[in-house]
Amino acid sequence: MKKIDLSGKWEFCLDSEKEGIEKNYCQQKFQDYIELPATVSTARKGVPSKEEHEGFLTDPYSFEGYTWYTRMVELSTEEEKEYFLVLERTRISHVWLNEQYIGSNTSLCTSHRYQLTPYVKQKNWLTIMIDNTSYPVKGGHMTSPDTQTNWNGITGKLYIEECSKSYLTKVRIYPNAKESLIEVKVTLNGSEKERLEVWVSDEEHSFPIEEYMLQGGENTVRYYMGHKAKTWSEHTPNLYQLHMGFYKEDKMEKESWQYTFGLRDFKATGKYFEINGVRTFLRGKHDGLLFPLTGHAPTDLESWIKVLETAKQYGINHYRFHTCCPTEAAFEAADMLGIYMEPELPFWGTVTEEGQENHDEKGQQYLIEEGFRILDEFGNHPSFVMMSMGNELWGSKERLNQILGEYRNYDARHLYTQGSNNFQFVPCILDNEDFFCGVRFSKDRLLRGSYAMCDAPQGHIQTMAPDLRYNYDQMIRPAEAQGEIAQGGEITIQYGTGTKSVKMDTSMEMIPEVPVVSHEIGQYAMFPDFSEIPKYSGVLKARNFEIFQKRLEAAGMLSMADSFFRASGKLAVDCYKAELETAFRSNELAGFQILDLQDFTGQGTAIIGILNALMESKGLVLPGEWRQFCSDRVILLELPKLVFTAGEIINVGVKLSAFGLKPVVSPEVSIIVRDQNKVLLSEKRKMTNGYHNGVYQLEDVSIAFPERNVPEKLVITAEIVGTDIKNSYTVWIYPKCKQEKWQEDFVVTESIQEACESLRLGKKVLLYPESLNEDNSIKGTYCTDFWCYPMFRTISESMGKAVPIGTLGLLIEDKHPVFKYFPTESYTTAQWYDFVSNSRAFILDKCDLKPIVWSIDNFERNHKLGNIFEVEAGKGKLLVCTSDLRRLSDSNPSKWLEYSMHRYICSDKFKPSYHMEIEELEQIFRI
Structure with a gap:
């Protein structure tokens, strides 16, 4: 040819x-x-x-x-x-x-x-x-x-x-890893019969040539490779070449074809996926074919190897393509690297039957045929293991089930699902689908840690203080079904970048009997990194970033852009770590699909990646650090919280998610607690079993935190000795806060009027403002925003639901003397949970002062938001804290922050650099 x-x-x-x-x-x-x-x-x-x-x-x-x-x-x-x-x-x-x-x-x-x-x-x-x-x-x-x-x-x-004139079409290779053979279906065109030579080779040697006589039309040949044949998987991406040729006796020449394949059996067995008979766990990412330099998906192998290798460096073994199918080179690269691919039909809508309202027979038939074309063109790639009918589909379950059945009957080499997150609030599992991909099984049975406000209830990472014991096992397969969960009727749902009304059928509590994959987990937003703008040197230009940059400049905060980006990015990384570890702790879960490793620069501009849209690092987390909690082998500590009392003794569960190539045999688990570089506690436990292809509860470990006079940051490291299996956790310990009687040299008040009167007299004032409301402040929240504020603000407004808070965490001037007795990072960490959850960030748009603690606003709204700030006013000095720490008596961190602020006010370090007149101060607090 x-x-x-x-x-x-x-x-x-x-x-x-x-x-x-x-x-x-x-x-x-x-x-x-x-x-x-x-x-x-x-x-x-x-x-x-x-x-x-x-x-x-x-x-x-x-x-x-x-x-x-x-x-x-x-x-x-x-x-x-x-x-x-x-x-x-x-x-x-x-x-x-x-x-x-x-x-x-x-x-x-x-x-x-x-x-x-x-x-x-x-x-x-x-x-x-x-x-x-x-x-x-x-x-x-x-x-x-x-x-x-x-x-x-x-x-x-x-x-x-x-x-x-004689040629082959529709060559489909069916591997059988268990029996080390392939079955090849081919269609002979232009001839009644031909003698076909078939052989297989890899980089090391060729297998014997076999001859077959083909008849016109479809034929099936079987080729046995022998017991030494190597299988394909994420760990062993062994590839073979199938050679087929016609032998022409009269001319002594061949018409030949060549195809790449791998010996692999990817199956859904019960509630898990198996590759070649061994349980595996999908560590997936979303991909929408976002390639800013070209504006289209690359077709060359080098580009895809670069992209997929980057994803693999961050522990990814699976790609779900959102309403799209990549090019041939993507599958070729995935074959070489060992990545499980799931293309999806290019559809985001409603599937109907003939006679139903708005039925589009032509469009629907096109999609069905497109699916068959995808199977024919890419089906031989060993990396092509799954296929989805589309994203967040609605409509006829019967028609979807029928289409799935047609695909399964046509090509059984792949696993099929009705779509990603279909029938959102009332999902179902169809007879012909092999696995379930979604975000919940009922309103409260949630499968990920974060949701948009319009899809409330929100997830545990958004609503709970950090808790490293949480998992989804009870959500996926509860011990007792709850009965009927939804009444029929019509509801308004978030749909793409807008809304739509859909009919809901009465449904019963569902207990899945197929593997469950959590859909589009994460989506933790951060502030844009404007230094990326020059990198968009190809087809697509980052004019959206330029708009956001101009807005920030108009708000007088352009100098804060990099600090906003880094502080919000660090919080997002911590949220992703919590999200992923929840998945790895969940024995009933078969995999996840994160959204996303990289930014998604559409749908309002969603800055949600630890990598930028070009798949380059943002400098927020190293690949090795990320793989500590996203890899084929992850050790996990089940901590009930991340803030402890000095001297507290806790019992910590230790889990091992083990899906590596080889078992972890008789591991020695090491737990070390450090204060910076000083080891405070070290304990080792020798296990006697082997751990492979599962989630295992190892022996619990008792940790006694040291007695301390002042708060302290500690790092707990868990590792399997002699391996690269390692994970670390930052915790904070607080002694019981000192109760001291302060001299009458500063005033503590909730009243701005009283504060101003005291400032006129030259006094020091600590103000917990009581007049914070929806007009002059933003509600506090620990977690960073979901996806992007502009998109979900408009969706929430159109649905008549609560608008997202929209902030992106705290930016903290961590070296400020006010924190002498309250050690902190420059971004949101666990000891700030009580503070921020009981605060409102004050809008300071009309003045030039820089807060000590900011709430970082989103790129659409761009408020200057202060949680703690100080000014010199009149003859006095003022420290403002928008969380009334006096009312958080059960929060040890909050009491220590209050103590640290009191000590600061009483010290000679209390010298606010920003001055305003009393009248100006009264003005900014005025409703």
Whole structure:
């Protein structure tokens, strides 16, 4: 088989008015040129726009309409030849050869293939028109401006395939790892029979050649590889090449084909996934094909290896593609690296049956066919283990089940699910699906730690003080079912970036009998890193970041941008750690899909990644640090809290999530408590068992925290001696707070009037303002915002529900003398939980002072929010704290913060650098 490369120079024309068919552009030559493969945007065709998009990245050369390409192609006119035009990845295509219309192809996810043979001459004018406006369906993230954009062009391989009249199609390789054989289904075209030679090779050797006689149409051949054949998995991504060729006795030549495959059996067995008979756990990430430099998914292997290797450095072994399917190179890279891939149909909507309201038979049939095309084109890749019908679907369960059954009957090599988070509040498990992917089983049976306010109740990481014992086992398979959970009727739900009304059927409490994967976990927002802006040097420009930067500058806080980013980012990392460890502690969970390792620069601009949108580190956490709590082997301490009393003795559970290549045999568990570099406690426990492919409860450990006179930060490290299995936890210990009687040299009050009167007299004042309300302050919350404030603010408002708080944690001037007796980091940590949960952050937009403790606001609102700040006013000095610590008598950290503030006020260090007049102070506190 010969490939005639068509990459290079083509005549080119933009057709924004879509008049080219009517005006016979296929018969014309064009004045412009383009180098293919390319998109309009990568080639910078047309007039660049100065438009600025706030909710997603901006493509200055965005184009919607028709694009036309034409060139001369010389081909042989031998009768024994067949010719096929192949476009690897494009939009809706139309093809003409010598002004003869060949046809069209609408696939968004697979290559376009056209048979040219009947129209071939020696010299041929080949014309291609690409349309990115007439899709049968919206296309999910295949066409969304939120991700790879609705680009127009032709990417990847572009060639004419020249082969003999007898050729093979629909080659499907069915591996059987247990029996070390493959079953190959092939369709013979153009001949009644052919003798086929089949052999297998890898980098080391070739297996014997076997001969088979094929008949016209579909055939099945079996090839036994023997007991020495190596299997494929995330740990052992062993690949083989399948070679097939026709042997022509008269000409002594071969027509040959080659396919990559791996021996693997990926199955759902009970409540777990298994790879080659061994239980595994999916550590997944979401991917929407966001590639800012090109505006489209790469088609070269090198780019995908770089991306997937980065994900693997952070412990990822699974990719879920949100309403999209990656290119061939992505599967090839995943094959090589050992990553489990789950493409998804490009659909985010409602599936209906004929006769139902708003039934779109054409669009629905297109999606079904697109699924079969995906299976045919990518199904041989060992990394392709799962497939989803779409994202957050609604509609007919019966129709979804029928479609699933058709796919399973057609290709049993993969596991199937009805979709990701379908029927959100009242999920179901269909007869034909192999696993469940969602966020809850009922309103209160939650499978992740964070939710939008409009999808309340929120998760445990948003609503509880840090607790490292929590897991989802009881949520997934409760000991006792609760009976009926929802009444029929219509409700309004969050749907994409908006809302919709859906009908809910009465449902019973569901106990899943298939593996459960938690959907889109995480989504912990942080402040943008504006230093990234110059990195968007390709197709997509970060004009949304530029808008946010200008807003912050207008608010007078541009100098704080980097501090806001780092403090909010550190809190987000801690939230992700808590989220992931909850998953690893959950024996009933089969995997998770995080959203996301990288930022999602669409849907309002969601800065939720520890990596930026280019898959580069933000400097918030090293890969090795992240793998401590996201890897195939994770040791976990079950701590009831992260703030303790000095001298307190606690019993700590130790768990091991072990899904590595080899068992952890007779491990020696080491627990060390450190004060900086000083070891305060060290204990080792020798276990006698082997631990492999499961979540195990090891022996508990007793930890006695030291007696101390002042608060202190400690680090607890747990590790398996002699391995890289290690994890660490920062805890805070507080002695009982000293009760001292303070001299009458400062005033403590809730009244701004009393504070101002005292300041006029030259007194020192500690103010716990009582007049904080919805107009002058923002409610305190420990956890950072979910996804992004602008998107969920509008959704909540349209649903008549509470708007998100929208803050991104605290920024703390940790070296300030007010914290002499209250050690702290520069960002939110556990000892601030009581404080921030009982506070309101005061809006200080009208003054230039810098708070000692800020609440970091989101990039839309940009309030200057102060929780603790100080000023010199009149003849006096004022320290303001927006959490009344006097009322938090049960909180030892809060009492110590109060003590530290009192000592500070009484010291000569109390010298506020910002001065305002009493009248100005009265003004900023005025309602």
